[in-house]
Amino acid sequence: MAKQKPLKVVVATRLYAPEVGAAAFRLKALVDGLVEQGAEVEVITTRAPKGAGVFRPPYRLTRWPVLRDPGGNVRGYVQYLSFDIPAFFRLLAVKADMVVSEPPPTTGLVVALSSLLRRRPFVYYAADVWTEALSAMEVPETVKSVMGALEGFVLRRAAKVIAVSEPVAGQVARFNVPAERIHVVGNGVDNGVFSPDGPVAAVAKPYFIYTGTMSEWQGAGIFIEALPLVRERFPDAEVRFFGQGTDEANLKALAAAKVPGAVHFGGVIAPAEVAPWIRGAAGALVSIKPGQGYDFAKPTKIYAAAGCGTPVVFAGQGDGGAIVAEGGLGSAAPYEAQAVAEAMSAVLADSTLGGMQSADARVQWVADHASLAASGRVAAEAVRTVVRRPAGTKAI
Structure with missing residues (x-):
């Protein structure tokens, strides 16, 4: 044969x-x-x-x-x-x-x-x-x-x-x-790269991180709108963007108008380079703007953050928010500045959200499901x- x-x-x-x-x-x-x-x-x-x-x-x-x-x-x-x-x-x-x-x-x-x-x-x-x-x-x-x-x-x-x-x-x-x-x-995601083990970005001020594509349907501007409200309680809080996309110029203009000097754009970097920034973040930001036809999306940035043990703050509705809430991966909020600010403040105050979550549990969830x-x-x-x-x- x-x-x-x-x-x-x-x-x-x-x-x-x-x-x-x-x-x-x-x-x-x-x-x-x-x-x-x-x-x-x-x-x-x-x-x-x-x-x-x-x-x-x-x-x-x-x-x-x-x-x-x-x-x-x-x-x-x-x-x-x-x-x-x-x-x-x-x-x-x-x-x-x-x-x-x-x-x-x-x-x-x-x-x-x-x-x-x-x-x-x-x-x-x-x-x-x-x-x-x-x-x-x-x-x-x-x-x-x-x-x-x-x-x-x-x-x-x-x-x-x-x-x-x-x-x-x-x-x-x-x-x-x-x-x-x-x-x-x-x-x-590659949970060998996105894991809790490894270097952590050394930054003095507490920050949130947004990684990946910045497009209109994701509507990441909601986090910039929410940041002034967060800073009423946590005045040093910042947001760091890594990635690129069609909405990047609008996000930069919004940041300059709303919170000058508190939002940073780091461009596209490799996964191994972004992982330390995720590990050092108070929370990872993920958004899906409602009504754009993407409410079914489950962005992989959710899994990258949880794989590092970092809580996710999700803004929007649909499947992405359900994963965050049901998996104990962070906090899901409606796509509205006040609600998003409250979710961001909650993880800044306590990454376990009142003892209901843990970094280890997030990491294990990714290993089991993503x-x-x-x-x-x-x-x-x-x-x-x-x-x-x-x-x-x-x-x-």
């Missing part, structure tokens, strides 16, 4: 390690899981931005130049297409048993079309559903209709859709995707079940 060749999987993504971002972390965990389970993997991605560091994995990684916005992000339709169009031809040229795509749907489309031409299946890794978010934004109806049709085509063509949560799976199902083709794998490595292995197994190739069959 001929020896079976390893499964060949190609992952197409505009973001990948060493670039900092939830998508990059999530897909690296998937690839690590695939390699661990014996697959041969190639990642087709973009050239990492300056200062991202060096990453040399044991699998094939091909990069292509891409347009980035002024903040260094691959965000916006022109930027997406600068990756998608070359990726289409790169995918046509590569041999594989299957391809894995991530959002946006434009990338899903080029993966779907190239897979159709090469007669091979593809898997769509849905961290969110774009059409749902567009429905709450001031976007022309024509754009919403086109994007909805495009996203629906991609989801229905996929051999399997991997969803990061049950709410995302429910949104995928609305596109008439059969339930048996939707697989929920969960999400998480390990990125574990979710990557589950996602890898879901990908592998799509193709059960007979021994000796070659990739196409």
Whole structure:
């Protein structure tokens, strides 16, 4: 009997390690899981931005130049297409048993079309559903209709859709995707990096930390609005932002107007560099602005903070707040400045919130429920079940 060749999987993504971002972390965990389970993997991605560091994995990684916005992000339709169009031809040229795509749907489309031409299946890794978010934004109806049709085509063509949560799976199902083709794998963080063990930032004044993307739908400005109220009781309290995004300029202007000198922006730094800042913070700030179509989101910054033992202050409604409250990970408040200020003040006064929580319990909750490595292995197994190739069959 001929020896079976390893499964060949190609992952197409505009973001990948060493670039900092939830998508990059999530897909690296998937690839690590695939390699661990014996697959041969190639990642087709973009050239990492300056200062991202060096990453040399044991699998094939091909990069292509891409347009980035002024903040260094691959965000916006022109930027997406600068990756998608070359990726289409790169995918046509590569041999594989299957391809894995991530959002946006434009990338899903080029993966779907190239897979159709090469007669091979593809898997769509849905961290969110774009059409749902567009429905709450001031976007022309024509754009919403086109994007909805495009996203629906991609989801229905996929051999399997991997969803990061049950709410995302429910949104995928609305596109008439059969339930048996939707697989929920969960999400998480690297709890080897985001742990209570390690250096702690040495800062004299108490501070809150916000990490990751700063976008309009997250509405992190609510914490700046709340900070003057917090400082009535804790006059030295500050907020430190690490990351970037489309709302960063607005946040800086708001901070200068509301609390000059008390809000600091540290830019994008690697996970290992941000972890000491999280460990030293009085609390980690997470927000989802209501009515923007993202109430189902469970931001990974929740898990990063809890993994370090740091309490979370969540502003908004929906699943993120429920996780914080039910998991004993901090305090959840309505998206309103006074309520958020009270939650921030509560964790400043007592990180255990009256003895009801503990740093150790938060760390254990992440280990039990939000390990990125574990979710990557589950996602890898879901990908592998799509193709059960007979021994000796070659990739196409």
